[in-house]
Amino acid sequence: MTTTDLSNCDREPIHIPGKIQSHGFLISINQELKITYCSENISAFAPVSAASLLGTPVYFLETVILNKMDGFITKLLNIAKTKEGFRPLNPYPIHINGKDYNLIICDSADQYLLEFEPSNSDLKLDIQLVIGSMLSEIMSAADLSHLLNNAALQIQTIIGYDRVMVYKFHQDGHGEVVAEAKTPQLSTWLGLHYPASDIPQQARELYKLNLVRQIADVSTVPSTILTYPELNDKPLDLTQSSLRAVSPIHIQYLKNMGVASSFSVSLIHHGELWGLIACHNYTPRFIHYKQREAAKLIGQVLSSSLSFRQQEENQHKNNRLKTAVDDLSRHLLRYNNIEDALFNHEVTVLHAVEAEGAVLAYDGQFHHTGKTPDNIFINAIVNWLHENMQEGIYATNCLAEECPAAIAHQKTASGILACRLSRELKEYIIWFRPEVVSSVTWAGNPDKPVEIGENGLSQISPRTSFETWKQMIRQTSAPWKNEDFRSALQLKDEVAFAITRKATEIRILNDKLKEAYDELDAFSYTISHDLKNPLTAIKSYSQLLQRSSQLAPKERKMLDGIVIGAGRMQSMIEEVLHYSKAGQIKAKPRLVDMTMLLDDLKEQLMVANEHTPLNINIGSTPSIYGDETMIQQVFSNLVGNAIKYSAKTQTPVVDISGEHLENQVRYRVTDNGIGIKLHDIEKIFDLFTRSDDVDEYEGTGVGLAIVKKIMEKHKGRIWVESELGIGSTFHVAFQVRELKKA
Incomplete structure (x- = not known):
């Protein structure tokens, strides 16, 4: 699959668009309680222009627009200035020109944002009465699939949108629809995948900071935010704004899908964006602030539940792997042979990590268990790790991408996790996972078309086709988890300790053996040296007796035997002396x-x-x-x-x-x-x-x-x-x- 450079999407400054959605208006107030920014469309809601408000104090806003003399906005902002961590009790109901609005206050750096939006709602439910039962239904789900589907259904009930999806991000950034609630006439999007470029990186960062996001009507023209250069020379940060305008690229993307309104709730897991509750409506639909907050609460409860369930699952796996490593550690202490300790018992090195095969490359040999490649390929992998492995642990679920030789071994080694025991000796523990063939259904071809702008730079056009496009994923194993890494490193430390202990024992034995050999050499030298003189005397006296002419034949034969035997003993003693000297x-x-x-x-x-x-x-x-x-x-x-x-x-x-x-x-x-x-x-x-x-x-x-x-x-x-x-x-x-x- 070819790829396209989407860097201009990631560089788009979507938190400072300089515009807001036109279903409400915005006023920004500085620390001196003067109006520094104002949306141009204020005149559509109140009998005043944006230009006439800029630079005026807050009380002017209160008297001219709100027709109030009690100064409640001034009082609120004074409290916010003096009390750290102050959180306004949004929304504040107000009346402008005889119409009801909600005032929403939030801060933005050194500014206070005042957002005015309609308070009308077609919600027939009492949020306070139903939210408890809804949360109970969500929490009682038997498994993750039911949990996500329940959450989607409850949010659809609250906001009344045509389609509500739970959208999960994968490790590579692309998204997948893992749960869905929809009106009957719509076709399902469950199981569809969307490329990472559909939601650029800076948008994901905003989703982590502002948990809910509404686009009331994609067809309306956004309103420009005005200011005077002498009042402020930088764009207004709308990260926390409910009215923040949307990137034109994203608006066109939604139009291409036939979507008229959208709403999303962020799902956060351990501080990172796990996914979104993404909602689409095919006619314009504004969601009341309280409905948005109720959906936000469900999203927060769902995030907590996801974290709890994931933590519980991780802990269960971690306990299982730790038990295996503890057993192997006891084997390593009990048995002198490392290979025997790791491979020849009910619990083996394969149980320390979730894998289908494992190999120990140690002491010049390969020891196998489970489904592993042949020794020729294992030797190639060991050499490849020796050249390429930078840290003490390495893992991949697509080995063929980095080591092309692995393509021929995808049935046993599409993924590997390796721990280095010794770089110099090329000693490793390697776990193997086989290929998991999967079919990914994309909502349209994941490659975006590219247009060249007037400045010569690549500009991304939103996708216009969302027809299903299938892709086969091969040469890839199941991904390795943190629990696998943790367990592998723990076992590596245990094996390294056993090797060190064994080396120490061998060194002690060698020292004792050398000492014994030295003593034996010294003893042999001493004995041999001390025997030389008596043997020389025996041989010499025997040779003198041989010269006598008075010896009987039997006596002469006995003397000949003594001389020959003494000569052999002298030769042996000389050889022993040479042997001792060779060592000394x-x-x-x-x-x-x-x-x-x-x-x-x-x-x-x-x-x-x-x-x-x-x-x-x-x-x-x-x-x-x-x-x-x-x-x-x-x-x-x-x-x-x-x-x-x-x-x-x-x-x-x-x-x-x-x-x-x-x-x-x-x-x-x-x-x-x-x-x-x-x-x-x-x-x-x-x-x-x-x-x-x-x-x-x-x-x-x-x-x-x-x-x-x-x-x-x-x-x-x-x-x-x-x-x-x-x-x-x-x-x-x-x-x-x-x-x-x-």
């Missing part, structure tokens, strides 16, 4: 030339295995940022193991190569050895762990544990891929210039 020694990071390091290592290993037909192939060798001694130990262990477990093949082959990725340097060491069983791969890096089929190969089960500890110190990773009987590939990945300092 402070790293000295620098850029390590891997070409030189691997060439030196290859030369050493080729010399050590000179009797083996060994091939060591070195590919690309990107530099690594780290501790050179530790890195040398990593590759010495990995390549040494590759040679050891390939030794029994016909031609052992070891391939070493590296690559520089975006944020890491990755190396792999591949052999054609015996391979590793699948069930051994998970524990291959544990201390003192060896596969159960490598007993014939020397080893202590410490080397790979040392490699893992060094990689952890470098904030890197190590993993293995292996196929039994084919060989193994060990991968090590170092972060680019990212190293643990201790």
Whole structure:
């Protein structure tokens, strides 16, 4: 649907039109009780001209027009000047030229407005007698629909208009007829929608300030308000005036509808314009002041009832959602797992907000409940929120307008409400609402035609067609309410607290674990160091005894076993010392030339295995940022193991190569050895762990544990891929210039 710029409607100064409706006349009096403004049509009601009244004191008005010498207007205005909050007891019955009028007094900035209008009425009811029963009928309505229809019917009874409508404003400003009372011959307007431009913004502001508004006859010519420049140089503010003239645009709008008279009562909810009781008559009809006040009273009672019922409904929903959040809060305290607390009980995260699906994006995973989109789209939404979400909470009932990718997911995600848990980690709670397809029937095409005026500016012409015009609303969900926002934010705080508590617990456990590891390292180092000397003595004495020529074969065999066992224990102690030092020694990071390091290592290993037909192939060798001694130990262990477990093949082959990725340097060491069983791969890096089929190969089960500890110190990773009987590939990945300092 195309739109039209209606800004000139909103700029029209309708509170200072400089004119009044011609069924009455107006006089304005300043603080010195002198007449400063007067409507030009006064001569049609009294034997005096407007020009002759301007600048004269009030008593002149009283004597010439009212033929009274008691000065009651002067007395009233003096009281108003001295008593703050003074409210006149309108209307005051008066006689002019033998005719009855009502005088209505109100203030306007530093002026007092005196409005004179007819007192005649065809009302056959006694307002005081019937209004109580009318209010009782209104208040006894079973639901909102009956309440609004009762109010429309009662106001029609009071003012006698052909059509009375309750007109509700939607969030986007457009109006809808939600209740109606009419004469039988008229077609219904119930359910019709009217564009927001039909009632401009400044008119809505006036409706909040002056609760009743009458246009007695759209065909009459308004009367100009006169003043002298020396008396006043600004237009008279008619915000509170009953006689205020109407915008020509609105008059033409009513004529286009065939309306001759109109009347409205404002409905106010929490200080804002909820809607109007809009009344139309198809012949000119003036409404007596007391009838207008009775209708105003019904409007005020209806406004209060709307507020009460809405408050009651909101409170009921708020209590329901709060109960759900309280249950989830208890789950979060009781269960250590956040996902379990929010998803695996009778009350889930879905109950915290009125929605049909919910997702928790947390710790790199998506957890679902209810009707939600697939993970691909959820990931796209999370990235979109990361880029576009400014506050801690975001909601829309038409996601496709802001995120076009949502068009394909309207059945589950036409509307979303999202709370951010962590911007850096892209963690969110997201609730989803599906599309609600609706058909809106407009009273005519909602686009107003535009004409270009002589000044080149766009001028709005009132609509001339009110034939029903239907529009399908798609890709839109039910709107989110304040109670949804409140509950979502409360749950967000509870989850954030649980995450913080969990992080604190993990930090405490890590501190304790580090302390235990430090103690274990120190203990291992001490024990290993203290065992070295006794073992050296045992091995040395055993070797001395082996030199004796007097040993029996059995004794020599026993000594050989002691020497071999002592040697193995010495090797194991050395490995344990290396393992302890790997955790205790402070790293000295620098850029390590891997070409030189691997060439030196290859030369050493080729010399050590000179009797083996060994091939060591070195590919690309990107530099690594780290501790050179530790890195040398990593590759010495990995390549040494590759040679050891390939030794029994016909031609052992070891391939070493590296690559520089975006944020890491990755190396792999591949052999054609015996391979590793699948069930051994998970524990291959544990201390003192060896596969159960490598007993014939020397080893202590410490080397790979040392490699893992060094990689952890470098904030890197190590993993293995292996196929039994084919060989193994060990991968090590170092972060680019990212190293643990201790």
